[in-house]
Amino acid sequence: MSDAIIRLQDVNKWYGQFHVLRHVNLEVAPGERIVICGPSGSGKSTMIRCINRLEEHQQGQIIVDGTELTNDLKQIETIRKDVGMVFQHFNLFPHLTVLQNLTLGPMWVLKKSRAEAEATAMKYLERVRIPDQANKFPGQLSGGQQQRVAIARSLCMHPKIMLFDEPTSALDPEMVKEVLDVMVTLAEESGMTMLCVTHEMGFARKVADRVIFMDRGEIIEQNTPDAFFDSPQNERTKLFLSQIL
Ligand code: ADP
Numbered sequence: 613m614s615d616a617i618i619r620l621q622d623v624n625k626w627y628g629q630f631h632v633l634r635h636v637n638l639e640v641a642p643g644e645r646i647v648i649c650g651p652s653g654s655g656k657s658t659m660i661r662c663i664n665r666l667e668e669h670q671q672g673q674i675i676v677d678g679t680e681l682t683n684d685l686k687q688i689e690t691i692r693k694d695v696g697m698v699f700q701h702f703n704l705f706p707h708l709t710v711l712q713n714l715t716l717g718p719m720w721v722l723k724k725s726r727a728e729a730e731a732t733a734m735k736y737l738e739r740v741r742i743p744d745q746a747n748k749f750p751g752q753l754s755g756g757q758q759q760r761v762a763i764a765r766s767l768c769m770h771p772k773i774m775l776f777d778e779p780t781s782a783l784d785p786e787m788v789k790e791v792l793d794v795m796v797t798l799a800e801e802s803g804m805t806m807l808c809v810t811h812e813m814g815f816a817r818k819v820a821d822r823v824i825f826m827d828r829g830e831i832i833e834q835n836t837p838d839a840f841f842d843s844p845q846n847e848r849t850k851l852f853l854s855q856i857l
């Protein structure tokens with residue numbers, strides 16, 4: 613794939629002696645939507661955190677939107693502007709209002725005026741269906757609302773790529789749907805490249821172009837969602853699916 617927006621080539625990473633990513637190869641096309649699943653501890657978070665350099669790989673190449681990830685701080689800065697990330701625990705600033713959480717990055721990093729940053733913030737709060745919460749503090753919101761703020765906050769930076777790391781796994785069951793609905797709309801309307809670690813099969817079937825299964829630091833299997841869930845090939849994939857289904 614010559615036009616890949618993300619390319620991992622034979623990527624290896626260790627935590628001390630522990631070989632956490634083993635010869636990972638992955639190419640993501642612009643606009644592609646990928647769901648990553650696999651057992652706990654298989655390296656899913658580590659892999660996506662390497663894509664925006666929250667973690668460092670030791671061998672192989674990671675190229676994001678034409679820029680290779682090295683220790684060059686300028687390159688890391690360039691990539692972080694292109695890549696938004698949403699975590700399991702929303703990571704909002706608790707002492708700032710929702711609106712302030714959303715305008716901080718655009719004002720300080722993108723050098724937008726307050727008026728422009730606030731207009732953009734309100735646009736995305738509407739998109740995640742909570743414009744009425746703009747002046748509250750994160751602690752006054754439900755988990756589902758906080759996660760939607762976190763998604764809106766990423767979108768305010770106009771990333772080309774969005775990374776999601778189990779965005780619904782810390783939520784009470786009744787809030788999972790409202791967050792997934794927002795993500796489905798985002799996937800369908802934005803054409804943005806998305807990588808999402810999740811075990812939400814319904815979401816994967818609805819939006820993913822490709823599902824990737826990781827186990828023990830390796831990509832073991834990948835396929836379209838229907839083929840992946842309906843006829844997994846690898847024994848480890850079958851075992852995993854039998855446990856989550
Ligand atoms: P997953 O997201 O698939 O659950 P992770 O990428 O979080 O897996 O972790 C993969 C493995 O690496 C786990 O065994 C975990 O304990 C270990 N690990 C994760 N982060 C660190 C770290 N900062 N230092 C040492 N080991 C880590």
Ligand code: MG
Pocket residue numbers: 656657658777778
């Ligand atoms: Mg994880």
